[in-house]
Amino acid sequence: MAGTDREQTLLTDGPAIILVEPQLGENIGMVARAMANFGLSELRLVNPRDGWPSEKARATASRADHVIDNVAVFGDLASAIADLSFVFATTARQRDNFKPVRGPVDAGRALRSRFLAGQKTGILFGRERFGLFNEEVGLADEIVTFPVNPAFASLNIAQAVLLMAYEWMKSGMESEIATPFSGPDVVPAEKEHLIGLLTHLEAALSARGYFRPAPKKPKMVDNLRAVLTRPGFTEAEIKVLRGVVASLDYFSPKEPRGSGYPDRKAEADRAGGTGRGEHE
């Protein structure tokens, strides 16, 4: 899925990601990679088990060096969030407290509107094995939880960070269905192009005796037109199909290559071979 464009500005704003007592350097690296993919760069660690820096973290970060280089390490959670105005805690379990609970879409939007208001925010992620303690959740303002399969809830820390980073990115998009690049505009061609194709094809088929017996011809033409009308072909697609019909029409089994070219070409042109000629 690589597609990095180094000419583009590196996105770095947004909430801090705070990992509480992460155990494996590999997971910290995967978190950094997940963050970088969706434009986050501020990673804070509270008492990483194997210390910091970590070569394993750097290796799995897949060149998210700007995140790894700026990691800040704290001795306790209170210090790690001291400069933040609003903090989410991620948790998979219901907690018995006064915290509002949001899903990731809603949380991404909440973080974005606080960001736009100039507030510094963060998201807490707990230990690999058992998440956050209740008193750690207690330091957060609200809870985020993920809509996982109730019978198989096993998101790891980097997956949870990925989903939040993704929702953060989405919350800043003009439209949630925007894409970084687009396919061609699929605008059905003006009808003259489709009619040109049908006329061309019907002439070629007629010449070969396709429409038999004769009384069935109107129904057969009707079916053929329905099949080729439903897709709503664009002008470019119709050009491709015209080429296909012209080619089949030319290399006919009855007329081996090289025989009669000028005549058949002229016939194709009469039937609308330029895609426009027949109605000009």
Added chain:
Amino acid sequence: MAGTDREQTLLTDGPAIILVEPQLGENIGMVARAMANFGLSELRLVNPRDGWPSEKARATASRADHVIDNVAVFGDLASAIADLSFVFATTARQRDNFKPVRGPVDAGRALRSRFLAGQKTGILFGRERFGLFNEEVGLADEIVTFPVNPAFASLNIAQAVLLMAYEWMKSGMESEIATPFSGPDVVPAEKEHLIGLLTHLEAALSARGYFRPAPKKPKMVDNLRAVLTRPGFTEAEIKVLRGVVASLDYFSPKEPRGSGYPDRKAEADRAGGTGRGEHE
């Protein structure tokens, strides 16, 4: 983030995930885990480099055994999608073809509506290093691409599967901001509770000479009321605060613990200690 409830029905419906020539068993395992978290279970492999079965895949699948056990292996992509009616190809790069391009939210919805119409669908994911070849994309109906940071686009295969599986799950939710569990309903208390708290607190502060000099008292009361009104405290929260005020009021520095208890208790009750008494 573990929170699996084995009593719940295991979700298994939905699009097939098709990995084209995956290299590492670990990645296949992480894909299975990502799928299981969001209720997908049908994993197909086209020419996995290291063969199948893979112990590494099972180890990293984190008990998504139902996915690993049902993996189907194919010798070519056309066979792997032969029974599907609609196929998405994931890609990070613009392709020069006629395919419509969608973001993951939109793609999740499209897959859901085809699923509800009884169509069998699939999503293609390319090789770790260079994705899908153009002719492989050509076998798909439409393209999905992710709204990644243009300057750091490095989603791995399991991350890409996770995002699509997540959007698949979301597309089936009644509301995209639904959560598997909720916090308490945050309904601001009826005003009599807030007024009870304010009356109690103001009485306790008055008794200690807090409102000085006297001419400033109205403004000070006004500020205090504004601070305690803005949060929109619930009835339960106001009960907590009443307890705090009563406790501070009782263990006053001027009156050491044990002295004068009955009188101060009576005063607190007069000021609204039950949370309702003062307006009955």
